[in-house]
Amino acid sequence: MSDFDLPLSAELSGAALDRAYNARATVSVETFETIIGQYRATSDQAAATLPARLGLVYDDCGERLDIFAGGQGGDLRPAVIFIHGGYWRALSRLESRMLAPVLAAEGIACVVPDYTLSPQVSLREIVRQMRAAFTWLWQNAEAEGIDRERIYLCGSSAGGHLVGTLLSGGWQAVAGLPPTAVAGAMPISGLYDLDPISRTFPQEWLQLGPADIADLSPIRTIDGAHCPVVAAYAAHEAPGFSLNSRAYAAAWQAAGGAAEVLEVPGCNHFDVLLEFTRPDSLLSQRLLQMIARGR
Template identity: 25%
Template sequence: MPHRIGKPVLGLVFFSMALLFVSDYAVAWPSKRISDITYVNPSTPGFDTERHQLDVYQPSRKSTEKRPVVVFIHGGSWNSGSKNIYWFVGRRLAKQGVVAVIINYRLAPNVEVPAMADDAARAVQWTQQHIADYGGDPDRIFVMGHSAGAGLAALLATDNTYFSRLGVAANPIKGAILDDPAGLDMYDYLKKMAYPNDEQYLIPFGKNPDVWRAVSPMYHVSKASPPMLLFVGGRTYPSIASSSEQFRQKLVELGVQHEFTLIPGKKHIPMVLQLFWKHNVIYQKLLKLVGTTR
């Protein structure tokens, strides 16, 4: 379905697992993984034992200075995906001097997108409160995501209300790295219903246009928004290409510091698979943004 803004990640799962077995034998990972940390108080209504967990990846090399932190939010059409698939992102970031936090969040049909964004904000809040214990700098937290996860990352970076509701005085996000983002303007997308099977997105987004607009970063970005890196595949879905270009134009109009990179020939899923290789352009530009010294 060439016009879908998301895609099941089953192929990515098998690819990732194959690389895991091969690479564990071939590479001595210079990082430490702390798995399955609960970031929401279990007494919180709606607590989910599996989905309210995150993993932290620390560089093994000691540093006298706190390291920059990247919180990665996975994609999966808002109804699938897991932090366990994206171990390679955590490993690669840690190998390059970044403390990485790879999160789970609740998914449709159990919750809708506003609750997913709340979960991601709670994960960032946990990071701000605890990442110093893992060598990270709580004053240098960046969010990153692919597909639906990139849309959530953009939403947290542009809409401060997710943090103010948690009692966080100021948005702690210092920048966003958006990899082939989906959901930048679901208000426009769902009003048009231009592609086959678009009704499926009414499950995670509901049927209220006010909600579609509220969870669309396009309507929250402002002059005060943090710096952003926006990467789009040259062969991605038309809806992602179109909304990303409109988002870029808005960043330009508002004077938000950003860099837009079109990666020729890349389809939607390969846009995240390339993160297995540490020398790809996304990591190159990310390291400059976060200011790591490795």
């Protein structure tokens, strides 16, 4: 077990553990539906108004990604890959483009990939797909007007977990990438230790085994912390998500990396992403600062 095992993993079980990881229970049905509607509306607006290349196939699995305001020729732009959440079984890139306008205004590309949802495929396959998406972008960066030395990661909830698996060591060499391929990361309300997840309701569709927990838990697979990480979470989270964020930042620091914890006030697990629609929000500003420092 990791030195940073989460207290919830040992202290809670059954219904109490379910509550600790049930983000949906922190908001009403009406609030949740309203927020998801805002996801789609802001994403549709981005697709309608920004220069973009939509629906690019990045892997033999057939899944696609969108690139907003990349461009070709001239100065190469930094880029943020945003990976959507949904407990690995819901949502898509079509609801996940809300970062693109704020980034485009600062000359930063936004890349939004899809992945095949669980339980249609295993979590191991979802991780493989996200690594394939990153590899595709790295290999095609110049053609898409992107500086491969300045590719940043952001993702929410399950997407935060997938950001963590891109930060994990070992896979880059197999893909022909340097271990320093990621310039920085802001995972939001991520799930970095899968042990408690394997003992609560998401196990119904994930069916995680011991090897999955060992190999796919980002907190257990840090192998050199090569970039800055901001582990963010909303103030009004189910406790499993905030605990994960704090534990992951501590593990990243222990591995020698620069990491900080950012609690976003006034937000819940879902509306925290709408903070990215405002350039002056704490979340937008912190992400833009990370990218500016890396230029």
